[in-house]
Amino acid sequence: MSGVFSPSRAKIKERTLRTDKWWLQPAITFGVLFSFVIYATLRAFENKYYFVEPLISPFYSPCLSTSCEPGTALAIFGQPFNNKYFGIGISPALFILIFPLGFRMTCYYYRKAYYRAFWLSPPACAVAEPHKKYTGETRAPLILQNSHRWFFYAGLVFNVILTWDTILAFRNADKEWGHLSVGTLVFLFSTTMLWLYSLSCHTCRHTLGGRLKHFSKHPVRYKAWTFVSALNHKHQNFAWISLFGVASADIYVRAVASGAITNFYFF
């Protein structure tokens, strides 16, 4: 007997005496995150309907494989990967998704969300968890959560690429500039939310100024830290909204690329 049932503690047989709907939040988190993982996995392996001029799905950008559709590769990266390895066809998305996935998996907010919702450690505050042992993030594999900053740096590179994709979305299907479509707005929303999610990140806050001992000696970094600290209050919101933003951008591109809808141009 351990935890709240330890011999020295008050003898109460219930795991929790909370009377509110403490299970609702982890249940919703589980449902939404699980749905996203299933959707993202299916899309990553689908290997089609990810490009329609001028829109490329964020799940497939940058497209680095020789199997990428014409017009999707970025000159700066080229196409360093083959479409097959060991005789197995590999979707271009699989070469890049580890970076945004790693950024979210090691994110301090998402850690809270999935430790509660998936691992029930704990399912909610003051609700006893079902595990007999607990070592936290002190040993493998969870010690790898300390790699968050590397995924943050990679995430910034991806944000720049997706920003470029958004700029390209101001063209029409004939690659002429100065057009605005529903796809442009979807991309603008998705990319803006991704930047806010990244900039509000705890690692960003630490890198810009949090690690300092004397703010007074670094006034510019102090201002940057203050700005990011304000964003950091909303990091949880940006985490969710940016997730929906990326998913909606992919869903929209898929719908247009598959012919289900037409990308409506305002001008």
Place this chain on the structure above:
Amino acid sequence: MARMLKLRIWRGDSTDGALQDVQVEVNEGEVVLDVIHRVQATQMGDLAVRWNCKAGKCGSCSMEINGKPRLACMTQVAAYGEEETITVTPLRAFPVIKDLVTDVSFNYKKAMEIPAYAHPDELAPGEARMEQIDVERSQEFRKCIECFLCQDTCHVIRDHEENKKSFAGPRFFIRIAELDMHPLDTLRNRKKTAQEEHGLGMCNITKCCTEVCPEHIRITDNAIIPMKERVVDIKYDPARWLGSKIRKRDGIV
């Protein structure tokens, strides 16, 4: 206007105990501590409850109300439905002494394990000067009233008694952060000992400590996560480690 409130109070000691139902009068504006005192005065003369200031500043009346760690003096009865039964128990992370009183000495032992502020040798008393922007982060942590609600709700020790020997808990992570961020503190190994001796790595940042803090200290965002990032600087970031060796400084100035 007075009404009758249904209350369940845990009564017992370390050997045995149970929830007991009582009905007690409650008046408009009263807090849970008021009705506990009325029960003590009218029905359970030997009911043990720890309290002091009745103003949310001494941290004495920590208990669990409907399963949530709270200060009884800051919990309005009106926050609950009129037909609702309010259940009051002692803190469930610490050994119970009697009724609503627990033995929180674990926290005082942990407090003694944290090295105190180390003043610069070259500064005589009275010579220290600090700018406000350099101390404001630490000042947030000085609001702590040591109610130990954060310690109570932290599942690392609440659900795993065996972790108590190697885990200081959120209250002491804010103490370590306060000192590590202090502009004049000269002790250089706080990050290392936070990770290796005080169990910072065991925290999986589920933010329950922040949720229950009656002083609204952002324990996780402003103390624990910044300390985790500082630990990454010295233990898990080869680029920063190399930089610190080349530039002969610990990277935090």
